[in-house]
Amino acid sequence: xxxxxxxxxxxxxxxxxxxxxxxxxxxxxxxxxxxxxxxxxxxxxxxxxxxxxxxxxxxxxxxxxxxxxxxxxxxxxxxxxxxxxxxxxxxxxxxxxxxxxxxxxxxxxxxxxxxxxxxxxxxxxxxxxxxxxxxxxxxxxxxxxxxxxxxxxxxxxxxxxxxxxxxxxxxxxxxxxxxxxxxxxxxxxxxxxxxxxxxxxxxxxxxxxxxxxxxxxxxxxxxxxxxxxxxxxxxxxxxxxxxxxxxxxxxxxxxxxxxxxxxxxxxxxx
Amino acid sequence: xxxxxxxxxxxxxxxxxxxxxxxxxxxxxxxxxxxxxxxxxxxxxxxxxxxxxxxxxxxxxxxxxxxxxxxxxxxxxxxxxxxxxxxxxxxxxxxxxxxxxxxxxxxxxxxxxxxxxxxxxxxxxxxxx
Amino acid sequence: xxxxxxxxxxxxxxxxxxxxxxxxxxxxxxxxxxxxxxxxxxxxxxxxxxxxxxxxxxxxxxxxxxxxxxxxxxxxxxxxxxxxxxxxxxxxxxxxxxxxxxxxxxxxxxxxxxxxxxxxxxxxxxxxxxxxxxxxxxxxxxxxxxxxxxxxxxxxxxxxxxxxxxxxxxxxxxxxxxxxxxxxxxxxxxxxxxxxxxxxxxxxxxxxxxxxxxxxxxxxxxxxxxxxxxx
Numbered sequence: 001x002x003x004x005x006x007x008x009x010x011x012x013x014x015x016x017x018x019x020x021x022x023x024x025x026x027x028x029x030x031x032x033x034x035x036x037x038x039x040x041x042x043x044x045x046x047x048x049x050x051x052x053x054x055x056x057x058x059x060x061x062x063x064x065x066x067x068x069x070x071x072x073x074x075x076x077x078x079x080x081x082x083x084x085x086x087x088x089x090x091x092x093x094x095x096x097x098x099x100x101x102x103x104x105x106x107x108x109x110x111x112x113x114x115x116x117x118x119x120x121x122x123x124x125x126x127x128x129x130x131x132x133x134x135x136x137x138x139x140x141x142x143x144x145x146x147x148x149x150x151x152x153x154x155x156x157x158x159x160x161x162x163x164x165x166x167x168x169x170x171x172x173x174x175x176x177x178x179x180x181x182x183x184x185x186x187x188x189x190x191x192x193x194x195x196x197x198x199x200x201x202x203x204x205x206x207x208x209x210x211x212x213x214x215x216x217x218x219x220x221x222x223x224x225x226x227x228x229x230x231x232x233x234x235x236x237x238x239x240x241x242x243x244x245x246x247x248x249x250x251x252x253x254x255x256x257x258x259x260x261x262x263x264x265x266x267x268x269x270x
Numbered sequence: 271x272x273x274x275x276x277x278x279x280x281x282x283x284x285x286x287x288x289x290x291x292x293x294x295x296x297x298x299x300x301x302x303x304x305x306x307x308x309x310x311x312x313x314x315x316x317x318x319x320x321x322x323x324x325x326x327x328x329x330x331x332x333x334x335x336x337x338x339x340x341x342x343x344x345x346x347x348x349x350x351x352x353x354x355x356x357x358x359x360x361x362x363x364x365x366x367x368x369x370x371x372x373x374x375x376x377x378x379x380x381x382x383x384x385x386x387x388x389x390x391x392x393x394x395x396x397x398x399x
Numbered sequence: 400x401x402x403x404x405x406x407x408x409x410x411x412x413x414x415x416x417x418x419x420x421x422x423x424x425x426x427x428x429x430x431x432x433x434x435x436x437x438x439x440x441x442x443x444x445x446x447x448x449x450x451x452x453x454x455x456x457x458x459x460x461x462x463x464x465x466x467x468x469x470x471x472x473x474x475x476x477x478x479x480x481x482x483x484x485x486x487x488x489x490x491x492x493x494x495x496x497x498x499x500x501x502x503x504x505x506x507x508x509x510x511x512x513x514x515x516x517x518x519x520x521x522x523x524x525x526x527x528x529x530x531x532x533x534x535x536x537x538x539x540x541x542x543x544x545x546x547x548x549x550x551x552x553x554x555x556x557x558x559x560x561x562x563x564x565x566x567x568x569x570x571x572x573x574x575x576x577x578x579x580x581x582x583x584x585x586x587x588x589x590x591x592x593x594x595x596x597x598x599x600x601x602x603x604x605x606x607x608x609x610x611x612x613x614x615x616x617x618x619x620x621x622x623x624x625x626x627x628x629x630x
Contacts, residue, residue, distance in 0.1 A: 004499060084484055090449050092499065189412065269446075277619035278617055279617075280613040308572060312569045316590045317591050320609075
C-alpha cells in the first residue's frame with residue numbers, strides 16, 4: 001500500500017514539479033543562447049531581451065527551490081488535514097504509511113530539484129568545446145582517482161555515502177518538523193493554522209534549548225579525559241558524520257513520533 | 271407507471287395497492303413477468319425490502335406467483351384479476367360515499383348527482399367539448 | 400453478525416459531550432436513517448465508525464472489528480464534504496479507488512459515469528458542485544462494501560440531483576450490506592429506509608422501522624420527527 005500511496009503522491013506533485021523543471025531548463029537554454037548572441041549585441045533590443053532571459057533563469061532557479069519547499073508543506077496540509085483528509089484517512093492504510101509516503105516523495109523532489117538545477121547550470125555554461133572540456137576534466141578526475149590507495153578510495157566513497165545519507169536524512173527530518181507542527185496545530189479546535197505556526201517555533205525553541213543543554217552537559221562531563229584517542233583526520237570525519245547522522249535520526253524520530261501521535265489520536269477534521 | 275404515496279399509511283400497504291392497480295390496468299399484463307424487486311424499488315423510489323414485502327403479500331393473495339429462477343409473474347387467472355379490480359373499485363366508491371356523507375348529502379342525492387355528472391360527461395365527450 | 404454495533408458509546412469535545420451512551424446495532428441488508436437536528440451527534444458517530452475519531456468510553460465495532468485500517472476496507476464512506484481531490488480527472492479517480500480498494504467495481508463506476516456523460520478525461524475541478532457530489536457518490540456506491548456510511552448525501556443539492564442520489568442508493572442495494580444515511584431532510588429519504596434512529600444531543604430518542612411508525616402512529620416519520628423535535 002505504501003507503494004500505491006507513493007505512486008499517487010508522485011502523480012499529484014509531478015503535475016506541478018515537472019512543468020517547473022521544463023521552465024527552468026528552457027530558461028537555461030535561453031540563457032545559453034543569450035550569452036552567445038544577445039548580450040553585448042550592438043542592437044539594444046536584443047541585448048535587453050538577453051538580459052531578461054538571464055534574469056528569468058535566476059527566477060526559475062529560485063522558483064523551483066521555493067516550489068519544492070512549498071509543495072512539501074502544502075501536500076501534507078491539503079491532502080491530509082483539509083477536506084481530502086476524509087478520503088485519505090479512510091483508506092485501508094496506516095498513519096505511518098501516510099507519513100512515509102509524504103516524507104519520501106518530498107525528499108525525492110528536493111534531490112531531483114538540486115540535480116535539475118545543476119543540470120541547468122551546465123546547460124548555461126555549454127559551448128562548442130564544452131563536452132571536450134567536461135570529459136577532459138572527468139578523465140583527470142579518474143586519473144587522479146586511480147593513483148589513490150585502496151584505503152583512501154574506500155574512505156572517500158564511504159564519506160560520500162555518509163554525506164548523501166546525512167543529506168537525505170536532513171531533508172526527511174526537516175520535513176517532519178513541519179509535519180509535526182501542522183499535525184499538532186490542526187488538533188486544536190480553533191485557529192488551527194495559527195497554532196501550527198506557534199508549534200513550529202515552539203519546537204524550534206525546545207530543540208535549540210535542548211541542544212544547547214546537551215552540549216553544555218557533554219562539555220561538563222569532559223569525556224575527552226576518559227578517552228585516550230587521537231584520531232587520524234579521516235577517522236575524525238567519519239565519527240563526525242556518523243554522529244551527525246545519529247543526531248538527525250533522533251531529531252527526525254522525535255518529530256515522527258509527534259506527528260503520528262497527533263494524527264492518530266487527536267486529529268478532528270473539520 | 272406513476273408511484274404516489276400518502277403520509278398516513280404504511281408504505282408497503284400503499285405499494286400493494288399500486289401494484290394491484292398496475293395489474294388491473296394492464297400495465298403488468300396477465301401471465302407476464304414482473305420487473306425485479308430492485309427495478310421496481312428503484313422506479314418507485316422505495317426501500318427494496320419494503321417492495322419485497324409488498325410483493326410477498328401479493329403472492330400470498332395469489333395475484334402474482336413466483337417461479338424459482340425466472341422471477342415473479344402476474345397471475346393468468348382472469349377471475350382473480352376481476353376480483354381485485356372490484357376490490358379496488360369498492361374502496362374508491364366507499365371513500366367517495368364517506369366524503370359525500372360528511373358534506374351532508376343523503377344517499378338518494380348522491381346517486382342522483384352521480385348520474386347527472388356521468389350523463390354530462392358523456393354529452394361533453396359526444397359534442398367534442 | 401451485525402455490521403455496525405455501538406455500546407454505551409461516549410465522545411466529548413473538551414467539556415461538551417457529543418455522544419452520551421449510544422447503544423444500537425445495524426444488521427446486514429438494512430438501510431437505516433440516522434436522523435437528528437444539526438449538532439445532534441450524527442457526524443460524530445459516523446466519524447467514530449470510520450476511525451476518524453476515537454471514543455472516550457464504550458465501544459463501537461464494524462463487522463466485529465474496532466474501526467481501523469482493516470475495517471476501512473469493508474466500509475465505504477461518503478463524507479459530508481467533497482473530499483475527492485479536485486485536480487484529478489474522473490479517470491485518475493477511478494485509478495485511485497481501484498488501487499486502494501480491492502472491492503471497487505470499476506466497470507460499474509464507468510457505466511454510471513457514462514450515464515451522466517462524464518468523460519474520463521474530465522477534471523473534477525471543472526465540474527459543477529452537483530456533479531462533483533454525484534461523482535463522489537458513484538465512487539462510494541461502486542464498492543462492494545459491507546457497510547456504507549453516507550453523511551448528509553442529499554444536503555445542499557437540487558431536487559433532480561437528490562432523486563438521482565436516492566435512486567443510485569436503491570439501485571446499489573446489496574442484501575449482505577447495510578447502509579446508514581445521516582440526514583435532517585427526512586421527507587426525502589423516508590421511503591428509502593427500513594428503519595430510523597432518532598438522535599438528539601448525543602442520545603438515542605427512538606429506534607423503529609419506518610412502516611412500524613406509520614402503522615402505530617398513523618403519521619409519516621417526517622411528521623413524527625417534527626413532533627418529537629418541536630421547538
